[in-house]
Amino acid sequence: MTAVNGSAPAPAEWDAEHAVHAAEAADLVGAQFPALAGAPVEPLATGWDNTVFLVGGRWIFRFPRRAIAVPGVEREIAYLPGLAPHLPLPVPVPELAGRPAGGFPWPFWGARHLPGRELVDAGLPDARRTVAAAGAGAFLRALHDPRLVEEAGAGLPRDPLRRGDPSVRVPMARERLERLAGQGLWEPDEAVTDLLAEGARLGASADRPVVCHGDLHPRHLLVGEDGRAAGVIDWGDLCLADPAVDLSLAYSAFTGPARSAMLSAYGPVNAERELRARVLAVFLCAALAEYAASIGHMAMCRETLTGLRRAVGG
Template identity: 60%
Template sequence: MTSPEWAPEREVTPELAGRLIARRFPELRGAPVERLASGWDNTVFLVGGDWVFRFPRRQMAIPGVEREIAVLPVLAPRLPLPVPVPRFAGAPSDDFPWPFWGARRIPGRELADVRPADGDRVVLAAETGAFLRALHDPALAREAGEGLPFDPMGRADPAGRASRTYGRLDAIAAGGVWERDPAVEEFLAAAQGWDPPGGEPVIVHGDLHVRHLLLTADGHAAGVIDWGDVCLGAPAVDLSLAYAGFEGTAREAFLAEYGPVPGEQEAAARTLALNLTAALAEYAVSTGRDALLAETLAGLGRALS
């Protein structure tokens, strides 16, 4: 049986994480270590109640770990929401051959776990739009983008993303959690004929979806996490969240803060919204994450609304 693409190549346990951290950072020796979350590329631990450490799970995540360590300290002062700032950076060694890092915890819960009603997302959407306006400032890319690759995953390419989405939709339809939608099929068919949007590249988060936007207890944006795909690219790469995470008055609030989105950027963003939400839905089914599944299935509907 073929392993899912998110299966770890290395699984770090709390015990191993504690040993690795204690060996490299004596000031944290003896601090309690608890598993906080996991995703496709990293396993995350809370250390001493204050520090969040990210350990890669797959070899392909290593360049992203290195970019996070280098770029996040530069970006953080320029952005209106908290982002992780690496304070501890563990180099590869005999006991763990990959880099890892730790930053002060950003309190909050994933949007996918909170799942506020669409009508309660207006303020959150506006805060997210303002955040992306600052991140996508071309001046920031000119000042801090040196050395970043250009959209290495091809996420702003509608044709490529559309072709990758059919199999994901087939999987969740076969699992009985989603009924095929002719509007989605028609949109994806059209997207296979679209070119990537042009324009000056900006710094993009690269993987901005409902697991990577944190919320406060009262529904405001608390921060943006998981920057392993940070790169240069078209704004559409991040604007997918505007279409998968918000609709109606919430999306209007997002766009009021962010600014106008040209048609080719919107088309690429909606295509990526379908692709990412379908991938997350497939992942949610496989890993038994009911809240994430419900949020991503709703996101498939929002993406074309």
């Protein structure tokens, strides 16, 4: 961030309030889970809200970076063990729940490591994403089964970030797109402008909510070497919401035959739900592109800028 009038730069919204490093992670894990004491600890991934380490080559441990992420970590611990058996793709199942200790102020958890690469890092061209898309569609069909609300999702908050409400997300998307354009990363697109204008006329959905991942974008879909969907990670925004919140993946990550494969595996999506999903796809891609550019993650930046074009395309 740029300093103003010689003052210190304003912190970015993804800056850590407490960034766990490998040595601290090793101390926390070893002290609370003696069977893993002395196991190798390797950085695996960092996001806006959490830092993830691979421990002993078999476990992933997820540590919040910001206080705002703590309720999400607590939801993952509480709900993912009950959700996992209902889903056709692997998801992280917290088996080891860690407590605040040694100066680290928040809970954390450990789960068995899921093989696969984030879609943003897999390098798959659009033409080779059909099988991943079909797997994602079948996964969301199972996750969005209305019966799952009572069986494994009772008590979840209802769309706390209002991601299914285009009247909220449209102005946020416009702000981020303006910043991307100012950085020379994105050239304003009339199709995106028109989509956001159409979406701005919609408010919150009146449809019955379903269990939603809540933040499903190309970083959170894992794919295997064969290009198939291999898992879905990062459930900190797990909630009840309109299915459009997760269906945004169809428009941010896939296009053409791949999108058709995802929607065919999922089931019918009406025009209003599609519009909600496309608007959220624009917002998420713009947010991720801005973040990726700031940390120098060029593969993510390219993927999400391409996602802006997918979101308004066929």
